[in-house]
Amino acid sequence: MSFTLPTYHEPDFTQELFEQSPDASFQKADKDGVAPRGFHSTSMFPEYFKVNGCWVLAQESRMDCLVALDGHDELQVVEARRIKRGDRVVMGRTERGEEGIYVHATGFRTDGESLDDKFVFRTGRSRETAFSRDYDKLYELLRYEREHGNIVFVLGPAVAFDNDSRQAMQLLVENGYVDGILAGNALATHDLEAGLFKTALGQNIYTQESVPNGHYNHLDILNMVRSCGSIEAFIEQEHIKDGIVYAMLKQRKALVLGGSIRDDGPLPEVYANVYQAQDAMRSVIRKATTVICLATQLHSIASGNMTPSFRVIDAKVRPVFIYSVDISEFAVNKLKDRGSLSATGIVTNVQDFIVNVAKGLGCR
Template sequence: MSDLIPPYHHPDFSTPELTSAPVVSTEASPADGVVPRNFHGTSNYPEYVHLGGGRWVLAPESRMDSVLVLDGDQLEVVEARRVRKGQRVVVGRTENGEEGIYVHTTGFEPEGQEATDKFAFRTRGTRETPFSRSYDELYQVLRHDRDHGHIVWVLGPAVAFDKDSRAAMQGLIENGYCHALLAGNALATHDLEGGYFRTGLGQNIYSQELQPLGHYNHLDILNEVRRAGSISAAIEQLQIRDGIIYACEKQQVPYVLAGSIRDDGPLPEVIADVYRSQDTMRAHARKATVVMALATQLHSIAFGNMVPSYRVEADGSVRPVFFYIVDMTEFSADKLANRGSAQAQAILTNVQDFMVNLWNNLKDS
C-alpha cells in the first residue's frame, strides 16, 4: 500500500522567496457571516501561513472557497457564512509567499520526475483510455481504507436501476467498503422502489420491461415511507430485505440525503435546508480518505468542493485523499476538474458495469 499512498513533500522553506516572506496578515471579521474585503480564499490544496521566525503552519484541512481563521497558532478553514464577528481572518490574494501565504500544489508528486517528451499522445483521459491499472489500484486502495480510512460514496440513482449493480453496492456496504453514503432523494426512493416493487421508475430492475402502472411505483413507495414515518420503519413494515438503503440501515452506515428543488415526496430523512445538507455532508468530507462519486454531476461537484486533497493524520503525516469519479462521459469529470477538484481521477464507463466489476474483484477479499 505504501506504493499507492505517495510520500508527501513539504515545501522547501529555505528558498529565498520563502525565507524573506512576511508574517501573514489578518483582519477582524466586521460582522457574523461577513469577512474582510481582502480575504484569502482557500483551495483544496495544502495551504501554509507564515507565523514568523521561519515557522510555517499547514492548515489541518482545506477546501474550496472558504477562508482561513487564525486563533493564536491555530489555523482553521471556515466557510465565510460561519465566520463570527471579531475572528481574525487571513488576508492576501497571492499564493507564493509574498503575503505570508503559500499554496503547495506538488506535495504528492515524485521528486525529480520530469516528462521525457514535450509532446505525447493520449495525455488526457477519455472513453478510449484503458483503465486496467486504475481498477487494480482502486481495488488496493479500497482494501486498505476499509480498515484504515473513511470511504465515502456519492451516488446517483442509476446505481439502483439495475439488479446487479444494486446488489453489488449492497455487498460493498455489508463488507465494510462504505463508511458513509451521500445521495439525493432519488437514489433512496428508487432503491426502496426496487426493494418493494422490483422496479426502478416503473421498469423491472432485471429485464427493464415496463410494468403496468409502473410509473406510480416511486410515488407509492414515497407515500408508504411517509406513512410509516421513517425509512427504517418502512423497511420493517414493508419487509424490504435487500438494497442499498436496507444495507446502510442494517450495517448502521450513515447516509445523507440532500434535497433538491425537483424532489417528489420527499422521503422523511431528506434534508430540505441546503445549508444544513452542506454542513452534514461536510462532516464526512472532513474524514474522507477515498471518495467514490458515481453518475451524479451536481452531487459530485458539490462534494468535490468540500473535500481536501489531503489529510493530516494523527501522527502528523500527510496523505492524499483519493477521489474517483465514474461516469459514461468526459463531461462530468471535466466539469468537476473545472470546479477545482483537479485531483479527481475519472473512470469512464457505465456505472452498472463498474459496480459489478468492482464487487466481483472485492467480494472474496
C-alpha cells in the same frame, strides 16, 4: 501488488524564500457572514501560513473557504457564511510566500514527475482511454482503505436501477468498503422501490421492462415511507431485506440525502435546506480518504469542492483520492474544470463499474 500511500514532502522552510517571507496579515470581519475585502480563499491543496514567525499548515481545509485565527492563535478553515464579526481573517491574494501564504501543490509528486507541459496523446479521460490500470489501482486502494482509511461513495439513482449493480453496491457495504454514502432523494427512493416492488422508476430491475402503472411505484414508496415516519420504520414494517439503504442502515453507516428543487415527496430523512445538506455532507467528507462519485453531476461537484487533496491523520499528511465515474465525458471531467485537479475520471456505465469493482474485490 500491494498498495503504498504516496509520501508527502513538505516545503523546505529553511529556504530563503520562506525565511524572508513576512507573517500573514489578518483583518477583523466587520459583519457576520462577510469577509474583509482582499481575503484569502483556500484551494484543495495543502496551504501554509506564517504565524508568529512559524509556517503552519491549515488542517481540515476545502476549496473556496476562508482562514481565520481563533482565540488560541490556531488556524481554522471556515465557510464565508460562518464568519462572525470580529473574526481575524487571513488577507492576501498571492500564494508563493509574498504575503505569508504558501500553497503547496506538489507535496505528493515524486522526483521523476515533471511540471513541464509535454506534447503527448490521450492525457485526458475519454471513451478512448483504457481504464484497466485504473481498475487495478482502485482495487488495491480500496483494500488498503478498508483497513486504514475512510471510503465515501457519492451515488446517483442509476446504481439502483439494475439488480446486479444494486446487489454489488450492497455487497460493498456489507464487506466494509463503504463508510458513508452521499446521495439525493432519488437514490434512496428507487432503491426502496426495488426492495418492495422489484422495480426502479417503474421498470423491472431484472428485465428493464416497464410494468403496468409502474410510474406510480416510486410515488407509492414515498407516500408509504412518509406514513411510517422514517426509512428505518418502513424497512421494518415492509420486511425489506436487501438493497443499498437496507445495508447502510444495518451496518450503521452514514447516509446523507441532500434534497433537490425537483424532488417528489421527499423521504423524511432528506435535507430540504441546502446549507443543512452541505453541513451534513461535509461532516462525512471531512473523514473521507477516498471519495468515489457515480453518475450524479451536481452531487459530484458539491462533494469534490468539499474534498481537499490531503488529510492530516496522526500528525501525518496523506493524500485523499477522488474518482469520478460517469458514461458522460463532460460529467467525468467536470470536477477538473471546477478545480478538483486530483480527481481520476473513468468513462463507463456506472452499473458495469460497480459490478466490476465488487467482483474485483471478491465481495460475496
